[in-house]
């Protein structure tokens with residue numbers, strides 16, 4: 001009966017074992033898993049826009065090929081994650097509607113403009129770097145399909161991060177104007193990258209429950225700290241300064257102290273008032289409408305195939 005099912009679920013979580021699609025789960029677990037996986041997928045798909053903006057204007061064929069491969073990977077991550085959400089009973093058409101109508105979220109980071117080609121490097125180094133910090137622990141998330149999707153995605157993210165860092169390193173070996181362009185991109189993407197980890201734990205509505213169900217393995221603040229500690233030495237090797245005067249190694253803590261994130265800015269961007277929110281959703285809506293004929297044709301073809309059997 002239900003008590004036995006609940007006990008089996010709790011027991012599986014306790015023993016760090018995987019919950020699979022056919023297993024009974026509490027309704028709250030299903031809901032929060034669909035919420036997180038769907039919004040993760042939406043982030044991947046919307047994330048194609050800022051970088052895609054530079055595919056036709058990449059400075060060399062090599063950079064264009066790398067950027068094409070990366071943007072294509074993001075689409076694949078989105079499809080992977082929508083498929084994981086479907087194993088929980090979600091419908092990808094419904095999830096897309098929720099994204100387009102603003103009833104579901106995507107990562108705030110993609111609401112900032114990509115003004116120069118150095119931004120492509122800053123996104124690879126900082127945004128994909130933050131994503132890796134967040135996604136590696138998710139490989140041990142309690143929901144099987146999500147955790148397994150993360151293993152493949154993390155491998156590709158590390159290519160994304162390395163190509164971004166190499167792009168910036170190349171520019172830092174260039175002219176003063178190129179070095180200034182890199183510093184400007186870092187100045188604009190540093191704080192928004194810290195916002196990717198979510199609000200402070202004390203203000204996070206979902207963290208406690210997500211930790212109890214081992215959906216999350218670390219809290220927002222723990223992962224944010226891990227990202228800062230990892231990135232500061234990389235910034236030094238690159239020769240850029242991070243735009244935070246309070247950034248300082250704290251030997252007692254064994255971590256870097258850093259300044260206050262502008263949580264009001266994050267709330268504004270998440271609420272839809274960021275620099276590019278309107279444009280991002282309009283593009284996504286347009287792409288969905290432009291693709292309607294493909295979906296109808298595929299459905300008609302599938303019906304024909306089924307009748308022919």
Ligand code: 3HC
Pocket residue numbers: 035036039040041043044047074105106107108109127128131134195196197198199203204205206207210220270
């Ligand atoms: N942008 C938009 N919304 C955000 C956000 C951000 N940076 N940070 C938090 N939120 C939202 C949460 O979704 C939640 O709203 P909801 O209840 O309506 O979903 C609310 O703010 C409160 O935040 P919580 O910390 O309570 O929410 P979570 O426990 O879900 O933590 C999270 C937020 C850390 C993003 C977590 O959902 C998570 O780890 N998600 C998986 C990773 C992910 O989505 N990454 C997106 C980054 S982009 C990416 O990975 C693509 C890569 O190619 C760069």
